[in-house]
Amino acid sequence: MLYFSPLKAAGILLTALVVCLCAVPNFLPDRVFNGLPKWAQRQIVLGLDLQGGSHILLEVDSAAVKKEKLQGLLDDVRRSLREARIPYTGLAVRGEQVEVRVTGNQQQAVSKLRELSQPLGGLLSATGQRTLDITDAGNGVIQLRFTEAAITERIRQAVEQSIQIVSRRVDELGTVEPSIQRQGVDRILVQVPGLQDPSRLKEILGKTAKLTFRLVDTTASVEDALQGRPPPDSEILNGTVKEGKHPYLIKKQVMVSGEDLSDAQPGFDHRTSEPIVTFRFNTNGGRRFAQVTQENVGRPFAIVLDNEVISAPVIREPILGGSGQISGGFTVEQANDLAILLRAGALPAPLTIIEERTVGPGLGQDSIAKGKLASYVGSLMVLIFMFVTYGIFGLFANVAVAINVAMIFGLLSLLNATLTLPGIAGIVLTVGIAVDSNVLIYERIREEVRHGRTPITAIDAGFSRALATILDSNITTFIAAAVLFFIGTGPVRGFAVTLGIGIITTVFTAFTLTRLIVAWWVRTWRPRHVPI
Amino acid sequence: MVLYLLSAVVLAVIAVVCALVVLGVIPHLRLVPDDTRFDFMRFRRISFPISAALSVLAVFLYFYHGLNFGIDFVGGTLMEVQAKRGPADLAKMRSTLNGLGLGEVHLQQFGGPADVLIRISQQPGGEGAQQAAVRKVREALGDEVEYRRVEVVGPRVSTELLAFGTIGLMLAIVAILVYLWFRFEWQFALGAMIANVHDLVLTIGFMSITQIDFDLTSIAALLTILGYSLNDTVVIYDRIREMLRRFKRMSMPELLNISVNSTLSRSIITHVTVTLALLALLLFGGQAIHSFTATMMFGVVLVGTYTSVFIASPILIYLGVGTSRLATAEPEADSKKAKTKA
Numbered sequence: 001m002l003y004f005s006p007l008k009a010a011g012i013l014l015t016a017l018v019v020c021l022c023a024v025p026n027f028l029p030d031r032v033f034n035g036l037p038k039w040a041q042r043q044i045v046l047g048l049d050l051q052g053g054s055h056i057l058l059e060v061d062s063a064a065v066k067k068e069k070l071q072g073l074l075d076d077v078r079r080s081l082r083e084a085r086i087p088y089t090g091l092a093v094r095g096e097q098v099e100v101r102v103t104g105n106q107q108q109a110v111s112k113l114r115e116l117s118q119p120l121g122g123l124l125s126a127t128g129q130r131t132l133d134i135t136d137a138g139n140g141v142i143q144l145r146f147t148e149a150a151i152t153e154r155i156r157q158a159v160e161q162s163i164q165i166v167s168r169r170v171d172e173l174g175t176v177e178p179s180i181q182r183q184g185v186d187r188i189l190v191q192v193p194g195l196q197d198p199s200r201l202k203e204i205l206g207k208t209a210k211l212t213f214r215l216v217d218t219t220a221s222v223e224d225a226l227q228g229r230p231p232p233d234s235e236i237l238n239g240t241v242k243e244g245k246h247p248y249l250i251k252k253q254v255m256v257s258g259e260d261l262s263d264a265q266p267g268f269d270h271r272t273s274e275p276i277v278t279f280r281f282n283t284n285g286g287r288r289f290a291q292v293t294q295e296n297v298g299r300p301f302a303i304v305l306d307n308e309v310i311s312a313p314v315i316r317e318p319i320l321g322g323s324g325q326i327s328g329g330f331t332v333e334q335a336n337d338l339a340i341l342l343r344a345g346a347l348p349a350p351l352t353i354i355e356e357r358t359v360g361p362g363l364g365q366d367s368i369a370k371g372k373l374a375s376y377v378g379s380l381m382v383l384i385f386m387f388v389t390y391g392i393f394g395l396f397a398n399v400a401v402a403i404n405v406a407m408i409f410g411l412l413s414l415l416n417a418t419l420t421l422p423g424i425a426g427i428v429l430t431v432g433i434a435v436d437s438n439v440l441i442y443e444r445i446r447e448e449v450r451h452g453r454t455p456i457t458a459i460d461a462g463f464s465r466a467l468a469t470i471l472d473s474n475i476t477t478f479i480a481a482a483v484l485f486f487i488g489t490g491p492v493r494g495f496a497v498t499l500g501i502g503i504i505t506t507v508f509t510a511f512t513l514t515r516l517i518v519a520w521w522v523r524t525w526r527p528r529h530v531p532i
Numbered sequence: 533m534v535l536y537l538l539s540a541v542v543l544a545v546i547a548v549v550c551a552l553v554v555l556g557v558i559p560h561l562r563l564v565p566d567d568t569r570f571d572f573m574r575f576r577r578i579s580f581p582i583s584a585a586l587s588v589l590a591v592f593l594y595f596y597h598g599l600n601f602g603i604d605f606v607g608g609t610l611m612e613v614q615a616k617r618g619p620a621d622l623a624k625m626r627s628t629l630n631g632l633g634l635g636e637v638h639l640q641q642f643g644g645p646a647d648v649l650i651r652i653s654q655q656p657g658g659e660g661a662q663q664a665a666v667r668k669v670r671e672a673l674g675d676e677v678e679y680r681r682v683e684v685v686g687p688r689v690s691t692e693l694l695a696f697g698t699i700g701l702m703l704a705i706v707a708i709l710v711y712l713w714f715r716f717e718w719q720f721a722l723g724a725m726i727a728n729v730h731d732l733v734l735t736i737g738f739m740s741i742t743q744i745d746f747d748l749t750s751i752a753a754l755l756t757i758l759g760y761s762l763n764d765t766v767v768i769y770d771r772i773r774e775m776l777r778r779f780k781r782m783s784m785p786e787l788l789n790i791s792v793n794s795t796l797s798r799s800i801i802t803h804v805t806v807t808l809a810l811l812a813l814l815l816f817g818g819q820a821i822h823s824f825t826a827t828m829m830f831g832v833v834l835v836g837t838y839t840s841v842f843i844a845s846p847i848l849i850y851l852g853v854g855t856s857r858l859a860t861a862e863p864e865a866d867s868k869k870a871k872t873k874a
Contacts, residue, residue, distance in 0.1 A: 049820070293826040354688050356682065356684040358682040360681065371818075373813045374817040377812040377815075382805050385561075387554060388550065390560060391554050392556075394554070424817075428813055429756070429809055433763075443795075465774075468770065469767055470768070473764075473770075476762040477707050477763050479707045479708050480704050480755045482760075483704040484700065484755045486700070488752065491749070492748045531556055532560075
């Protein structure tokens with residue numbers, strides 16, 4: 001147990017040294033750190049609870065995704081039956097399916113509708129799954145529903161798309177190193193370090209930002225439509241709060257939509273110097289916009305954002321240049337945000353904030369200071385206690401613990417792990433526990449000495465008996481830490497990480513470094529008794 | 533200045549003492565004398581009924597007094613604010629916030645006199661309603677306070693976190709049980725599990741009495757308690773196993789006593805170091821991890837140690853460890869083996 005081949009000893013020391021050195025980048029000034037090669041740019045990231053910032057968990061409204069998808073299917077069914085000139089009645093969405101009653105040739109209708117069902121995952125997929133289940137319910141009723149796989153796929157796409165758009169929106173806010181990740185099936189986690197007041201961020205993330213340009217229906221009055229029913233191809237939409245929630249009768253058909261924008265910028269109106277948003281269409285959108293405005297001079301059209309009418313100006317002359325402006329009594333910030341939203345594009349479905357945790361920079365600073373103080377005091381007390389209990393062996397234990405902690409920091413850096421306040425607690429706790437491995441060894445050595453062994457055999461036996469125990473007892477704690485890692489989030493996960501890494505380094509130092517140090521001491525001093 | 537000087541002097545004295553101990557001038561600190569022979573097993577007739585009674589009490593408390601569930605598990609909003617000028621006017625804030633119609637608003641001094649913790653229970657009306665509540669509070673308190681922490685947990689997330697926490701705890705217990713079953717015999721695994729579930733039950737009773745916040749970090753504390761109590765138990769069990777192999781004719785209570793006594797010094801010393809570390813966290817770590825460390829202090833230090841000695845070890849007698857070995861023992865061969873091994 002006390003003999004190490006020089007090669008093995010060198011290997012152990014080298015491992016410890018390399019792991020410790022991994023912690024160095026944390027202490028370099030930014031300028032030097034950024035100059036390092038990419039592979040070496042690894043350091044511990046402070047958690048949001050220490051550096052301050054916002055953690056916002058969003059959920060994609062999958063019900064809305066499904067609803068939209070069904071609405072789209074309804075339109076497809078209508079179009080394809082009309083194209084084939086098959087008469088039908090009662091086309092509607094019922095629950096999770098689209099139902100239609102065909103009064104004409106049913107065979108033809110079914111085969112026509114089958115064309116709507118596509119192989120899932122594009123042409124290359126070999127799963128044989130299709131997007132639609134089409135059933136003939138008898139009596140001419142045909143039911144179409146999306147397969148489970150098709151819905152899952154659609155939600156996956158919606159989440160992917162949402163992540164991209166959320167990223168663009170957050171980037172536009174000019175925050176430092178935001179992190180946007182998918183979580184679970186339909187969730188997006190946005191973490192923005194240093195953000196003190198997330199109100200604006202939440203405002204921006206909470207908007208779907210679906211922009212449409214549509215004509216105002218002037219064939220019927222709004223009052224009539226409010227009392228009776230609006231014409232079939234129109235709907236009633238309210239104005240924004242600024243507009244006094246004034247109701248408008250708007251055509252359902254979309255002339256041009258936000259997807260056709262190529263750019264949007266905040267600005268000021270020349271005459272009124274009111275904040276506005278100027279936009280440019282892409283070629284396609286510009287052409288369509290020109291055409292519609294040409295045909296409808298003198299009539300009002302509406303700019304609709306998320307089913308709210310921002311403004312409904314009258315078309316004075318055809319707009320041919322492919323650009324325009326939106327004014328809606330905005331403040332400067334509102335104009336700014338709208339421009340950001342329009343540039344980033346519309347979300348495929350609304351997002352809901354289901355969890356928010358924000359820590360101000362003041363609290364973060366306090367937590368760092370307190371965590372530091374607690375670590376220093378805790379470590380110091382443990383070190384002193386080990387000194388007075390075990391003397392020279394206490395010194396060995398303390399050296400091992402110091403290297404242990406350095407290695408924890410090294411491994412945390414190597415993994416780019418996040419350090420949280422509970423994580424710091426985990427490190428302090430590890431110091432308290434790490435000496436336990438030494439205590440186990442030393443107490444065993446003392447016992448062996450009492451049983452009348454010579455120093456070297458006592459030390460040897462102490463190590464060999466204690467190490468098995470150390471392994472057994474640490475694995476139980478490691479299991480607990482591993483479970484915690486999988487169920488925990490944020491600060492708690494940080495605790496699990498430091499605890500788990502602490503256990504690994506503790507076992508390593510107990511098995512190698514402590515033994516190496518004691519072996520070196522025995523060889524050098526040839527003690528006649530063990531001062532333990 | 534005086535404080536710095538004082539602490540420098542204290543540190544210097546400590547350093548000198550440490551150096552003298554290392555050099556062997558001052559004898560080492562001995563918390564536990566060599567060769568103790570406490571009859572721990574005799575206490576099982578007291579410790580078992582006491583533990584059983586306490587466990588029942590803890591369960592009773594859990595059901596009738598309940599835990600102070602934090603927003604992680606019941607949803608709602610938690611805001612830590614600090615008055616920008618002078619101490620916070622709690623009464624005024626309370627009346628302002630209660631006028632918002634947000635249901636139960638709970639205010640509490642938190643740390644310094646300027647710090648206030650605001651708790652708003654979950655708002656009816658789903659995820660969006662929680663965010664609306666935060667907006668209202670921000671508008672009402674305005675710029676007079678600094679928002680140090682805002683946490684909003686919606687109904688869906690809180691339900692999930694509670695489920696995850698419970699499942700995680702169960703999973704950890706099962707995983708550790710399986711591990712111990714592999715490493716030891718099943719009686720050991722079962723004994724350790726009974727002992728340590730007992731630890732968790734008592735800790736939950738403690739949390740119910742003190743009404744400490746029960747949140748995600750509490751789950752972390754419980755899991756850590758589980759890990760460390762088992763750590764302690766495993767050390768003693770390791771020794772018991774070793775003794776079982778060595779002395780096959782010794783009566784079980786005697787064997788257990790020797791095992792516990794011979795690991796006693798280690799148990800005490802380790803608990804002192806863990807206590808020192810936890811104490812530092814408790815005193816200096818700040819409010820944010822206060823309930824976390826207090827729970828661990830109770831679980832690891834107070835209960836964990838007691839359990840390993842007075843519950844986990846004697847329970848092996850009842851689980852029937854060693855009885856069969858005693859009957860089939862061959863004394864001659866055994867003592868020889870023991871000697872060659874030793």
